[in-house]
Amino acid sequence: MTALPALPVKPVVSRSAGAVALRRFRRHRLAMFFLIVIVLLIVMAVSAPLISPYDPNAQDLSGFYEPPSAQHLFGKDDLGRDILSRIIWGSRISLLVGFSVATLSILIGTVMGTLAGFFGGRSDYLISRFIELMLSLPTLPLLLVISGLLAASDSPAVMAFKAALGAGSSIVIVVAVLSLFGWMGTARLVRSEALKLRNLEYMDAARALGARNPRLMLRHMVPNLLPVIIVQATLDVGGAILTEAALSFLGFGIQPPVSTWGNMLSNAQEVVLQYPWIPFFPGLMILITVLAFNFLGDGMRDALDPRSKL
């Protein structure tokens, strides 16, 4: 009896959840491309002192509104400052604000959402009503009102805070105000996920084994919420950068001499008709950065969503 030829065996590759997600993410080409863009932006922000060709605050009295040239690639602004250098330094602020606001609002949103979803009942009712209240407030006008309030306040606490932080105080104010109005989306998402999770059998099993509420929440619930949270955090970074720029554009955000992409646009509509390059480059940077975070978030959603099959 002759031996049967061995059947070709397709090797079974076992992959961890993380590896599956990574594989999926790599297939989203746009997301991969924009991930590289984000890495480059971060490198630019970190190495600003090294790569910035000029001092971002050095004024040149003879070079107001100088058009782009070989020496000043993006031209000069209304005070004769090099726009490229200001953009490079401004990336630090934009990314700092974006990441801080995303972190803070994700933190608040996750705590609120988990408390509402895990306990249900009265705490869910209270938190849900609070979210509704926050969502019924007119966001952009109130952002202006609150930043104006904090920026101009003469109360001793605010004055001491400003003295301690100097020029950076407006950054802290903007981060705080944006986080205060930025957590509701996360809270809603986390709440609805937590409501689904809390009745699953593994939660009952953990409880039967003696786990108490804090452990159930932190060890068993939050890790399962992470995919939702990570996607939301990425999208929040882009949103926060856009809103910070909007506030600074209206003059209620981060104040000069700190250069941000938003406040570089603050006199845009006055100068654009004669000197279009002044607002062009900072705005383009905002667009690219926000677009990058939105595509990254989209790619991560595709990668982390267990329902999508690829």
Add this chain to the structure above:
Amino acid sequence: MATYTFRRILQMLPLLLLISLIIYALTALQPGDPVDQLTLGNSQITPADIARLKAAYGLDQPIYLRYFYWLVQALHGDFGWSRSFSAPAALYVFQERLPNTLLLTVPALLIALLIAVPLGIYSAMRQYSLPDYVLTFFSFVAFSTPVFWLGPMVLWLFAIWLPQVTGGAVSLPPGGLGSPDLDPATAGFWAVLGDKLKYLALPLSVLALREIAVILRFMRANMLEVLNLDYVRTARAKGLPVSKVVYKHALRNAVIPIITLLSLAIPGLFGGAIITETVFSWPGMGRAIFEGLVNKDFNVVLASLTFISLLTLIFSLLADLAYAAVDPRIRYD
């Protein structure tokens, strides 16, 4: 249904009260009250005068009393006097500013719906096709573009560059409400309308572009979700033609969530129009809020913000009622 509506309106009242309290507190806590602004740079005025003025305006009262007085007056439709516009604040905002905002936002939203809903359906039906990729990419870009950048850029493009290139054949005005030298009384209706459209074109397009991006993504996602439901597959399996399944069965359910999106978008348009109105020097309500804050003319800010909040609550109620009207599965009683 009537009971439900009534109950919802009753629930709205405490929420509205709370919102008005928050808005009032944040606005009234602003340093620099109207009297400071008035007396600034006036060397003749004595501290005693200032104190007397503050007492006359009730600014020396504690904030909770001031809120109470304000609330009682507001309930009578009186939002106080606007110093910077020299008119009653409510009258000024609603008569002079609100129509301009409506003129901008309502057509923008309608145009966006007319464009984005069909495109969203098309995109969903040809998922992963080239047009779908192009539309998705476009909506990501439009969604990520700052209005305060796109606005000035199109201004330059249409008011400076294109007139230069085309020798003045294509030219749009760089912001404003209408030609200052055009008198509506003497010029014909069509001349006024044409002039208005010229001034509307850019702000309207910029505002609509963003709404198109939002609605397009939303519509595509809804349609994809519905197309994957069992009843759609059943309809196909029993031999109904694709067009009938899509346009009669799937579309109806996919359009319903648009109600929610719109109810959230409409109040947002009023507050969010601050930026568009600033860029295009369009004297609307959003711009009034901004000017009110800069000039410390808080009565204007309060009147506008109260109006927007009321609008938000009314539209969320309307959305729930519309849901029940459109979807027979939803019953409130």
